[in-house]
């Protein structure tokens with residue numbers, strides 16, 4: 001937190017009131033540094049840890065400028081996942097409610113026709129995943145996407161991943177429809193600034209103009225995770241991972257905690273969801289193989305605490321802001337240390353405490369070392385599950401539940417080889433739209 005007020009940073013009075021109504025009254029470091037620069041017309045790279053208020057850092061100055069001239073399409077905000085786009089759209093809607101703000105959500109899995117009709121009404125802000133916005137640009141007429149040429153702002157939220165090859169084609173289509181780099185402001189935000197993002201400061205590209213104002217709070221050379229986040233590991237033999245998970249979720253410390261369990265594959269998410277449900281844990285799941293309506297419902301149930309545990313792939317790793325989450329479990333260790341930072345950052349947000357526990361099998365040692373090096377912190381050994389007799393007792397129950405889950409999945413043809421292959425492919429592309 002800083003000693004400045006939002007008003008002294010130059011935000012409009014109506015917006016300061018809207019922020020205060022959400023109990024956001026003292027700017028965080030990223031906010032007090034980036035808001036004046038953006039209001040001054042600068043392009044900006046903003047790097048700060050997970051849960052440190054980056055959304056307000058880019059939204060508030062844009063909303064202030066928009067309210068001075070609230071006409072036409074004003075800003076485009078691109079994010080890697082549908083759920084994150086939905087969350088940002090909700091925040092913009094809430095902040096701009098008193099000013100009759102018009103927001104259009106453009107994400108995969110929803111009606112293209114409905115989105116095209118909304119785009120024709122010239123919303124003030126478009127919050128989109130690159131794949132679906134690119135689709136509209138290529139498939140719709142000027143009456144739908146023509147207004148994009150007058151937008152004043154482009155935001156890349158989770159900029160590091162949006163600048164990777166996964167998104168490059170779609171991003172290029174979107175950018176080519178926006179005003180040239182000198183005629184718009186470009187804002188890039190992430191908790192994990194990569195060299196590729198940082199390089200934009202010095203090297204002009206066709207799409208981005210230096211010099212950018214670049215502000216990084218504690219993401220380089222210091223610990224890259226929030227100070228309120230406790231990181232621990234649990235050594236787990238591969239064949240009893242489910243029993244350890246059950247033990248951890250039902251141990252004295254976490255038996256009532258909201259938890260997200262991250263896995264690397266959709267098939268694992270499905271087995272775990274069914275197994276834990278058999279074991280009477282209130283569980284739901286989020287991954288790219290679910291229909292969009294189910295994804296949305298699942299997340300809503302978890303946000304509302306109707307489900308206590310969310311089993312998720314990396315579609316849930318970035319940006320999601322669910323204050324009740326107290327525990328993140330890395331059931332599978334991610335390959336990229338930055339993914340660990342984003343996953344773990346689903347807890348310990350905005351100064352709250354949270355725990356991230358990683359299940360480590362002998363195969364994962366190298367990955368854990370890379371993560372510790374990246375976050376600049378050693379993980380401590382988790383002492384919540386250590387009694388082998390207890391694990392052995394749980395094992396019988398958990399093995400039975402898992403067997404029943406697998407049988408049910410087989411009956412529903414979930415285990416079919418071709419389908420699993422498709423899942424693997426889609427899972428790799430799960431960020432695309």
Ligand SMILES: Nc1ncnc2c1ncn2[C@@H]1O[C@H](COP(=O)(O)OP(=O)(O)OP(=O)(O)O)[C@@H](O)[C@H]1O
Nearest residue numbers: 024026027028050051052053054055191319321350
């Ligand atoms: N100045 C503030 N004071 C108190 N709470 C704040 C402030 N700014 C933002 N918040 C709250 O902090 C939480 C985290 O903010 P936000 O989601 O923007 O984090 P983030 O930095 O984008 O994280 P991530 O890297 O995970 O996307 C939100 O619930 C938000 O409402």
